[in-house]
Ligand SMILES: O=C(O)CCC(=O)C(=O)O
């Protein structure tokens with residue numbers, strides 16, 4: 001007769017999970033050992049997530065794998081063929097969907113985009129949760145420049161390439177936004193989606209709907225610091241000129257994924273330049 005799986009994690013096992021993770025063992029290995037010891041997979045995953053995220057991670061309903069109503073937009077394969085080029089996939093993460101992409105921009109395009117942005121830099125704003133209006137705050141200490149969709153030949157080329165990578169038509173895209181971070185500048189962890197309950201999100205949601213994906217393109221190498229970090233999954237990307245980070249914010253059950261929390265770490269030496277494209281679920285008038 002099949003013995004029942006353990007759904008209750010004893011204090012000793014909680015301690016063992018914490019110690020194993022602290023010693024540097026991969027969560028997948030910890031899960032494997034717990035499964036060998038006849039723990040229910042979802043109870044084990046919850047306990048590991050709790051140890052990793054200090055209870056921030058959403059709890060899985062015991063024994064109920066999430067119905068997969070959502071799958072990533074990102075194409076499979078090692079190379080994404082996007083119009084004029086093949087973009088190489090260097091790293092994939094499944095939750096949230098993240099991909100590190102190489103060869104998205106040529107070095108010359110990066111330099112041209114930086115000089116174009118330099119002519120119109122202003123202090124970056126964040127969306128106020130209360131009013132939805134852009135405001136300057138210490139949580140985002142970069143300077144930014146906005147581009148209209150296809151406003152010139154270079155921008156049109158990048159808009160088209162970003163749309164092909166993100167597998168959305170260009171009319172779903174917000175205008176490209178360039179950002180420069182000097183030493184000490186950062187963007188504290190945040191979500192790119194508009195929190196549905198914030199009064200300030202409503203005007204954005206009416207106009208093109210929710211954001212669904214982000215493509216951050218890196219316009220230079222940073223001497224030290226400036227990583228793009230996803231603290232809830234302990235993922236950190238080191239900026240590299242011409243590469244891009246693609247990510248989505250939809251959990252497997254279709255809800256907005258709290259694991260997509262991310263930010264830009266303070267620049268320690270040098271400067272950091274990025275160019276970002278956000279896609280909306282519907283056509284976005286701009
Ligand atoms: O600077 C970074 O690495 C992250 C930027 C970002 O998350 C954003 O602009 O929404």
Ligand SMILES: [Fe+2]
Nearest residue numbers: 190191192262
């Ligand atoms: Fe962001």
